[in-house]
Every structure is written in structure tokens, then in C-alpha cells.
Amino acid sequence: MADESKDTTHFGYSTVAKSDKADMVADVFHSVAAKYDLMNDLMSFGIHRIWKRFTIDSSGVRRGQRVLDLAGGTGDLTAKFSRLVGDTGEVVLADINSSMLKVGREKLRNKGIIGNVNYVQANAEALPFPDNYFDCITIAFGLRNVTEKEKALASMFRVLKPGGRLLVLEFSKPVLEPLSKAYDAYSFHILPRIGEMVAKDAGSYRYLAESIRMHPDQETLKQMMMDVGFENTTYHNLTGGIVALHRGFKF
Numbered sequence: 138m139a140d141e142s143k144d145t146t147h148f149g150y151s152t153v154a155k156s157d158k159a160d161m162v163a164d165v166f167h168s169v170a171a172k173y174d175l176m177n178d179l180m181s182f183g184i185h186r187i188w189k190r191f192t193i194d195s196s197g198v199r200r201g202q203r204v205l206d207l208a209g210g211t212g213d214l215t216a217k218f219s220r221l222v223g224d225t226g227e228v229v230l231a232d233i234n235s236s237m238l239k240v241g242r243e244k245l246r247n248k249g250i251i252g253n254v255n256y257v258q259a260n261a262e263a264l265p266f267p268d269n270y271f272d273c274i275t276i277a278f279g280l281r282n283v284t285e286k287e288k289a290l291a292s293m294f295r296v297l298k299p300g301g302r303l304l305v306l307e308f309s310k311p312v313l314e315p316l317s318k319a320y321d322a323y324s325f326h327i328l329p330r331i332g333e334m335v336a337k338d339a340g341s342y343r344y345l346a347e348s349i350r351m352h353p354d355q356e357t358l359k360q361m362m363m364d365v366g367f368e369n370t371t372y373h374n375l376t377g378g379i380v381a382l383h384r385g386f387k388f
């Protein structure tokens with residue numbers, strides 16, 4: 138496992154300079170963007186749709202509200218929020234990666250989702266929005282890829298309105314040992330092969346498996362959220378903790 142110092146961080150199981158990680162992550166998502174949605178369905182047997190549905194249902198988002206779908210990629214959550222907030226609300230799909238944003242924008246426009254969605258290329262660590270701006274922020278399968286997670290969480294806290302909530306949907310630590318073993322075998326042996334066959338890119342899917350193992354577990358992420366000011370912070374394990382949904386409020 139990688140050691141972290143002031144100037145280094147992990148990229149999967151490799152130790153890299155902090156200044157290099159964002160470019161390495163960018164290469165992964167430029168490479169997989171075109172096949173991203175297909176791969177999500179294949180790799181998760183479609184279960185990512187249930188995790189995302191649960192996130193929407195836990196968001197409490199209502200008509201007229203302003204939502205940030207951060208690291209929103211190809212826009213699955215944005216599409217659902219767009220319907221929920223209606224004409225009087227707004228959804229901002231923000232992502233650091235131009236290829237993912239392009240695929241997302243085209244997909245949503247093809248679905249007829251136009252009026253209340255805006256697209257912004259932005260780094261989660263330095264969000265280009267005013268203080269106290271959003272009613273709700275979601276970051277789904279994105280935080281794991283961010284170099285300075287604490288900085289990103291603080292930036293999300295800043296742009297949330299008082300009373301607003303953050304939902305972090307992310308891979309986490311399976312809670313049952315037999316499930317954990319089967320999941321390891323699947324992620325390290327089968328997943329890169331599917332990546333090679335479908336996206337012609339085994340390396341990016343090896344990074345996916347490694348980055349999941351390096352991501353903070355449920356309790357650590359909860360503490361990180363509390364450290365930047367979130368209150369009433371809780372998490373809910375999904376599919377035996379393979380994924381967890383963390384939720385915290387700004388008061």
C-alpha cells in the first residue's frame with residue numbers, strides 16, 4: 138500500500154506526486170468516457186441504478202431547488218434531479234473532465250433534458266460558485282478520484298446553503314468477510330478483463346479496483362465530513378457495504 142507524505146498521494150496502489158494525480162485521473166476518464174455508461178451497467182449488473190435511485194430518494198430535493206451534481210460525469214443523477222426540481226429549479230452538472238461532460242451533455246440533450254441544467258467544468262477542490270448557493274450537493278463515485286478530499290469537502294460545505302445537505306455515494310468497505318473475498322476476486326481478476334474487452338483499457342479498470350481499496354472506509358469518511366463542519370452526519374451501507382451513502386447537513 139502507498140505511503141502518503143505532504144507532497145505525495147496514491148493513485149490506486151501507486152504513490153505519485155500530488156501535482157500529477159489530477160492528470161492521471163483525467164487520462165482514465167478521457168479514455169473511458171465513450172464506454173462509461175455501458176461499462177457501469179456491465180460491471181455492476183445494473184445495480185448502480187438502484188444505488189443512484191436510493192441517493193435521489195434520500196436527497197429530499199423538491200421543486201424549485203438548486204442542486205449541484207458534482208463529478209456528475211455522464212449525468213445519471215442530473216437527469217433525475219432535473220425532473221424533480223422542475224422549471225423553477227436548477228441543476229448544475231459539474232465535472233473536471235471535458236470528455237465526461239461532453240458525453241453527459243449529449244446524453245441529456247438526447248433525452249430532451251434542456252431547460253434547467255447547466256454544465257460547468259470545475260475541480261471539486263475549488264468550486265467556482267458563491268457561498269451558500271445550493272440546497273443539495275451530490276457527489277457519486279467522484280470523491281475517490283479527488284486528490285485533496287478534505288479541501289473538496291470544505292469547498293462543498295462553503296457553497297451549500299444553511300439547511301442544505303451533501304450526499305456522498307461512493308464505494309466503501311464490505312461488511313461481511315465472504316462478500317469481501319468474492320468482491321476482491323471479481324474486482325482484480327474479472328473487472329480488468331471486462332475493461333479490456335469492452336473499453337480496450339484494462340489499466341483504467343485496474344485503477345478503479347485499487348482506488349476503491351485506498352478510499353477511506355465508512356467511519357473515516359464520516360469523520361472527514363464532520364471535520365469540515367457537516368452535522369447530523371450518517372451513512373447507509375448498500376449491497377453489504379460495497380457502496381455507502383453518506384449524508385451530512387450544513388446548519
Ligand SMILES: C[S@@+](CC[C@H](N)C(=O)[O-])C[C@H]1O[C@@H](n2cnc3c(N)ncnc32)[C@H](O)[C@@H]1O
Nearest residue numbers: 208209210232233234237260261277278279282
Ligand atoms: C466514476 S465517475 C462518476 C460519474 C457519475 N457521478 C456517476 O455516478 O456515474 C467519476 C467522475 O469524477 C470526475 N472527477 C474526478 N476528479 C474530479 C475533481 N477533482 N473534480 C471534479 N470532478 C472530478 C471524473 O472526471 C468523472 O467524471
